[in-house]
Amino acid sequence: MNMLNAKKRSIIAILSACTLAPIMPAYTPMVAANIVSAAEMEQVQGIDYLVLVNKTHKLPDDYEANVPLITAKNSMGREFQIERETYAHFVQLRDALLKQGIQIELDSVYRSVARQQEIVKEFTEKYGTDYVRQYVAVPGYSEHHTGLAVDICLMVDGKVIDDNDEMIAQKEIFAKIHPLLADYGFILRYLPGKENITGYSYEPWHFRYVGKDAAKEISRKGLTLEEYMTETTQQRSVSPEDARGFVVLSEIVPDIITEVRYYTTYNFVGDRIVGYEEPCVLMTREAADALKEVSDDVMSQGYRLKIYDAYRPQMAVDHFVRWAEDLGDKRMKEYFYPEVDKTRLFADGYIDAKSGHSRGSTVDLTLFDMKTGKEADMGGTFDHFGIESHPDWCGNPETMQYTGKYKGNKPPKNGEINETQFKNRMILRQAMLRHGFKPLSTEWWHFTMKNEPYPDIYFTFPPHLK
Ligand SMILES: [Zn+2]
Numbered sequence: 001m002n003m004l005n006a007k008k009r010s011i012i013a014i015l016s017a018c019t020l021a022p023i024m025p026a027y028t029p030m031v032a033a034n035i036v037s038a039a040e041m042e043q044v045q046g047i048d049y050l051v052l053v054n055k056t057h058k059l060p061d062d063y064e065a066n067v068p069l070i071t072a073k074n075s076m077g078r079e080f081q082i083e084r085e086t087y088a089h090f091v092q093l094r095d096a097l098l099k100q101g102i103q104i105e106l107d108s109v110y111r112s113v114a115r116q117q118e119i120v121k122e123f124t125e126k127y128g129t130d131y132v133r134q135y136v137a138v139p140g141y142s143e144h145h146t147g148l149a150v151d152i153c154l155m156v157d158g159k160v161i162d163d164n165d166e167m168i169a170q171k172e173i174f175a176k177i178h179p180l181l182a183d184y185g186f187i188l189r190y191l192p193g194k195e196n197i198t199g200y201s202y203e204p205w206h207f208r209y210v211g212k213d214a215a216k217e218i219s220r221k222g223l224t225l226e227e228y229m230t231e232t233t234q235q236r237s238v239s240p241e242d243a244r245g246f247v248v249l250s251e252i253v254p255d256i257i258t259e260v261r262y263y264t265t266y267n268f269v270g271d272r273i274v275g276y277e278e279p280c281v282l283m284t285r286e287a288a289d290a291l292k293e294v295s296d297d298v299m300s301q302g303y304r305l306k307i308y309d310a311y312r313p314q315m316a317v318d319h320f321v322r323w324a325e326d327l328g329d330k331r332m333k334e335y336f337y338p339e340v341d342k343t344r345l346f347a348d349g350y351i352d353a354k355s356g357h358s359r360g361s362t363v364d365l366t367l368f369d370m371k372t373g374k375e376a377d378m379g380g381t382f383d384h385f386g387i388e389s390h391p392d393w394c395g396n397p398e399t400m401q402y403t404g405k406y407k408g409n410k411p412p413k414n415g416e417i418n419e420t421q422f423k424n425r426m427i428l429r430q431a432m433l434r435h436g437f438k439p440l441s442t443e444w445w446h447f448t449m450k451n452e453p454y455p456d457i458y459f460t461f462p463p464h465l466k
Contacts, residue, residue: 047083049211051146052229055138055199059145064113067147074105076160081110083147085185086209090150093184102173103155107162107205110147113139143189148209150186167205174204181207182215187225194224213436213451217286232453240314240460245453246360248465249281249310252288253295256281257306257368261382262316268336268383269323275313275462282311282463287361287449293435301427303367306375308382308445310364312357314460324351337385349442350385358459361452363437364445367428376428379421382445388415391444395422397429 047067053059069081082090094104116139123132143149153162154170161167167174178188186209192202200206208225210218218228238245250256258281262273283291287310295305323329324345333342337350345351356362364383367376380388387393387406394417395402402419405411425444432439437447 047085049085049148049209050214050225050229050232051148052225053141053143053146054226055141058140059113059142064145069110069147072106072109074107075103075155076105078106080106081147082106082150083110083209086148086150089184089186089209090207093180093186096180096184097177100176102176104152104177105155105160106150107153108144108151109149111142111144113145116140116142116145143206143208149189150207150209151203152205152207164203164205168202170204178204182212182219185209185212185215187215187218189225191222191224197224197226216436217451220289238454238457240457243282243459243461243464245284246282246311246459247285247288249283249288249291249307252283252285253292253305255295255299255304256291257304259306259308261308262312268332268385269320270329270331273316274319275316277462278465280463280465281307281309282360283363284311284360284449284453286451286453287363290436290449291363294431294437297431297434298367298427301431302370303376303427304370306366306368308364308366309357310362311360311459311463312355313462314354314358314458315462317353317355317358320351320355321353336381336383340385345385354458356448359448359452359454359457360459361449361454363447364443365428365447366445367424376424377421378424378428378444379417380444388417389443389445390441391425391429391439392441393417393422393444395426397426397439400426400430 048060048063051060051063068084070084070087072080072082072087074080090106097104116137120132120136120139123136137144144151153160154167154173155161156170156173161170181188186207188204189206189208190198190200190203195201210225214228218225221228223231250258258279260276260279260281261267263276263279265271267273291305298305324342327342330342337345340348340350357364366378366382368374369376388411390406391397393406394404394411400423402422404416404419406415429439429444432447436450438450440446440448
């Protein structure tokens with residue numbers, strides 16, 4: 001609805017959807033399941049869900065041709081075009097709200113640049129240039145061109161509420177809707193008090209799909225999309241020596257247990273690792289916040305997180321490389337890589353010149369069982385080099401089904417883990433996945449934040465308690 005001013009909406013009933021549509025007596029749910037699974041299973045290529053379109057940022061020229069639009073209907077029978085994933089998540093949001101007795105409906109979604117040009121033409125003829133300049137978005141500069149913006153209307157006691165002033169008055173209903181948005185990947189695009197940044201006054205009905213991870217971060221920080229994008233760009237230009245984006249993990253997550261193996265000699269090298277000058281665990285602020293959520297989650301299940309490593313400076317990774325090249329040094333072989341030939345460490349991916357840990361949003365961890373006062377039995381230890389450490393060892397991590405086999409074959413002698421051990425690995429994995437981390441196919445203990453803030457920076461500063 002940012003195309004037109006609220007007060008003038010009645011003049012242009014031609015565009016006002018809900019007021020014209022016949023009201024259905026009862027809510028008719030659409031078949032959403034198929035759309036949702038299709039959208040989630042299929043990787044959408046080339047769509048930038050963080051695309052910024054506002055009065056000064058034009059829609060990228062190649063955007064419209066690539067956006068996968070589908071046709072959707074609201075319960076009043078009106079058809080809309082909308083980006084596929086946006087719709088899948090809108091349906092989930094709508095259904096979740098319906099369970100709370102709140103009915104939202106699509107009111108305005110995708111509008112092509114061409115359609116906006118027609119509107120400008122029509123309105124210029126009808127109301128004149130000044131009116132159009134004041135109330136109609138310039139073609140190419142409306143967020144509705146993205147297919148990711150959703151204006152909703154409300155159904156209250158069988159009556160459609162779509163007038164801007166009336167909607168703004170529905171404070172109680174919107175106070176229930178807004179906290180749910182991020183869980184479905186949406187943000188409130190035009191926040192109150194941020195008019196000078198967004199260029200639009202508060203619109204409680206205008207939601208924008210950006211994906212769950214970004215939506216959660218944006219809403220947690222109370223940002224506009226403009227501010228979030230500026231922050232992200234600034235982060236991209238951070239120097240590798242700059243520790244300012246990092247925090248001491250136990251300050252953000254006081255419930256963790258830490259065992260900084262690389263500060264000690266009990267690790268696969270057998271020496272303290274270069275750069276580990278203090279036994280402290282650092283992470284990016286964003287990753288630490290996400291790990292706090294994981295910690296609260298597992299605490300409610302009777303566990304604590306036990307952290308072995310998180311931020312790892314580049315100089316430590318360089319130490320691993322020097323050790324791996326020294327084929328004669330096998331001091332710790334029997335503890336950490338009994339079955340792996342040291343000549344294979346690079347080829348098989350155990351050691352690399354770069355590690356995701358240096359980007360500051362990767363963590364190695366396990367569960368500590370509060371009932372037994374011991375680490376949960378994972379059927380193997382952190383930094384054990386071998387296929388026994390793969391999350392799909394003896395089971396399917398997608399279905400969480402224990403099979404006792406590896407990739408369809410029997411595991412080698414003495415190699416299998418039991419069902420409890422497999423399930424313990426899955427408890428950790430599921431908790432990490434629920435809060436925005438992604439797993440590694442070769443190490444059950446290693447996870448990286450999906451939406452990591454510094455995806456291209458390999459930091460060099462040694463960890464210090466600040
Ligand atoms: Zn790791």
